[in-house]
Structures are given as structure tokens and as C-alpha cells.
Amino acid sequence: MTAPSLAPAGFAASEVSVRFGGLVALDRVSLEVRPGEVHGVIGPNGAGKTTLLNVCCGFQRPDAGELSWRGAPLRRLRPHHLAGVGIARTLQGVGLFAGLTVAENVMVGADRHRRTGFVSALFGLPRADADQRALAERARAALAELGVDEVADRPPASLPYPVRKRVALARALAAEPELLLLDEPASGLGADEMTELGELIRRLTGRMSIVLVEHHMDLVMDVCDRITVLDFGRVVASGEPADIRDNPAVADAYLGEEAEHG
Ligand SMILES: Nc1ncnc2c1ncn2[C@@H]1O[C@H](COP(=O)(O)OP(=O)(O)OP(=O)(O)O)[C@@H](O)[C@H]1O
Numbered sequence: 001m002t003a004p005s006l007a008p009a010g011f012a013a014s015e016v017s018v019r020f021g022g023l024v025a026l027d028r029v030s031l032e033v034r035p036g037e038v039h040g041v042i043g044p045n046g047a048g049k050t051t052l053l054n055v056c057c058g059f060q061r062p063d064a065g066e067l068s069w070r071g072a073p074l075r076r077l078r079p080h081h082l083a084g085v086g087i088a089r090t091l092q093g094v095g096l097f098a099g100l101t102v103a104e105n106v107m108v109g110a111d112r113h114r115r116t117g118f119v120s121a122l123f124g125l126p127r128a129d130a131d132q133r134a135l136a137e138r139a140r141a142a143l144a145e146l147g148v149d150e151v152a153d154r155p156p157a158s159l160p161y162p163v164r165k166r167v168a169l170a171r172a173l174a175a176e177p178e179l180l181l182l183d184e185p186a187s188g189l190g191a192d193e194m195t196e197l198g199e200l201i202r203r204l205t206g207r208m209s210i211v212l213v214e215h216h217m218d219l220v221m222d223v224c225d226r227i228t229v230l231d232f233g234r235v236v237a238s239g240e241p242a243d244i245r246d247n248p249a250v251a252d253a254y255l256g257e258e259a260e261h262g
């Protein structure tokens with residue numbers, strides 16, 4: 001008999017450690033993202049936030065620790081499996097392909113429901129027309145949701161930074177993920193754009209769980225249900241926004257940063 005699984009229904013990273021040579025980037029970090037929740041991950045520069053997202057999506061293999069997703073262990077996750085298991089992410093910065101149009105970039109993200117995609121791409125076989133049409137339609141819908149469908153045929157480099165950020169988010173949404181990992185989606189945005197981003201994130205919770213890595217505290221406090229705070233690769237606090245705001249360990253982590261950089 002097998003023991004009943006204790007894995008939660010959402011996403012969980014349990015006791016994850018990552019070392020880069022002598023540097024401990026993550027030290028037994030645990031994170032639980034409940035279904036439909038926005039979970040913030042904050043901490044000073046170099047705290048390990050991006051490394052944690054990289055582990056969550058299989059870009060970085062942890063030296064120790066476990067992941068689980070939808071009640072089952074998530075092992076041997078590779079970047080090309082991501083869309084198929086319902087996970088999508090954005091990169092810190094923008095990370096669009098310069099040689100592709102906006103629509104093509106987003107179609108790469110939308111390539112989740114393909115029946116023939118991966119194998120046919122491998123052997124250079126043509127994709128079924130119906131699959132191709134469905135893919136194009138999901139890409140168009142994602143661009144429309146972000147209000148950038150009119151730039152579909154443009155190369156990303158021709159667009160202002162905030163528009164490129166929207167395209168990058170559309171690419172992640174086009175995969176129709178159930179877990180969305182966002183690495184500093186508000187960087188480089190103005191106040192109004194940030195408000196719109198916050199509204200979008202809250203709207204998305206009806207369809208997916210979200211991990212939000214962000215430095216903009218107002219946004220984090222407004223949109224997150226719970227927050228995990230990292231400092232030097234360790235969890236120094238976790239809880240609801242009000243608890244995090246008043247937690248002296250969090251202030252200490254950021255004060256250390258100011259002393260270093262300011
Ligand atoms: N591939 C790598 N090789 C070596 N060291 C790395 C690598 N990636 C990250 N690091 C180091 O690991 C630590 C955590 O980096 P990480 O990028 O996860 O921090 P972060 O919290 O995302 O920071 P920021 O807020 O600046 O984006 C840093 O000290 C960083 O220099």
C-alpha cells in the first residue's frame with residue numbers, strides 16, 4: 001500500500017537549497033502557494049528570489065528539496081515541460097525573442113495544447129492547420145487581454161519598454177497556466193501602468209495561482225494574499241501583508257541593504 005499523498009493542492013517548494021560554488025543562494029526555503037492565491041516573494045537584491053522562481057519552473061535544479069504541484073510530486077521538471085504541466089513564467093526584464101514578431105513571440109508561449117507540436121518540431125514536420133489556428137487565436141486573445149493586440153506584427157525592439165513588458169506577460173498568459181510566476185513585472189512601469197498591472201493580477205486569480213517577485217512594496221502589499229520574505233537565501237518571514245509590514249525582521253533585511261548601497 002502507498003501512503004496517502006500529503007502534497008497540497010496548489011504549488012509547494014519544500015526545503016529547497018541551491019548552491020553556486022561556495023555561495024548558498026537558497027537555504028532550505030519552503031513556499032506554499034494555495035490555489036487562486038497571489039503569493040509575494042520579496043527581499044533585497046541578491047536574496048535569492050529569481051533563483052527560487054528558477055527552481056519552481058525547472059530552470060534551476062535544486063541541490064536539495066522537493067516540489068509538488070496539484071497534489072503530486074513534481075520531479076525532473078524541464079523548461080520545455082512547463083506549459084504542458086500548466087506553469088508559465090515571465091523573466092526579470094523582458095526576454096522576448098528579437099527575431100520574432102510580437103504575435104510569434106506570444107505563440108511560442110501559447111504552445112500548450114498542441115497535439116503534434118513538440119515531436120513535429122523536432123522532426124521538422126508541419127503542424128496540423130487546426131492546431132496552428134487555435135494557437136494563433138490564443139495568442140491573439142492574450143494580446144487583446146493586455147491591450148497590445150494592435151502591435152501584433154511589430155518586432156519587440158520597436159516598442160516602448162512598458163509595452164514590451166505587456167507582451168512578455170501576454171506570452172505567459174497565452175499558455176493558459178494554472179500557476180504563473182512573475183519576476184519583477186512592475187519594473188520600469190509608471191504609476192498608472194502599475195495600478196493596471198495590480199488590477200490585472202487580481203483579475204487573474206479567478207483562473208490561476210500567482211507567485212509575484214517584486215520590489216515595489218505598494219503593489220506587493222495591495223495585491224498579495226500572503227508574502228514570503230527572503231534574505232541571504234533564507235526565509236526570514238512569511239504571512240499576510242499586514243504582518244509582513246510590521247515585522248521587524250523584514251525591516252532589518254531592507255535596512256541592511258540600505259546600509260550597503262546607500
Ligand atoms: N547562475 C549563477 N551563478 C552564480 N551565482 C548566482 C547565479 N545566479 C544567481 N547567483 C547568485 O545567487 C544569489 C541570489 O541571486 P538571485 O538572482 O536569485 O537574487 P534576487 O533576489 O533575484 O536579486 P534581484 O532582486 O537583484 O533580482 C546572488 O548572490 C547571485 O549573485
Ligand SMILES: [Mg+2]
Nearest residue numbers: 049050051092
Ligand atoms: Mg531577481
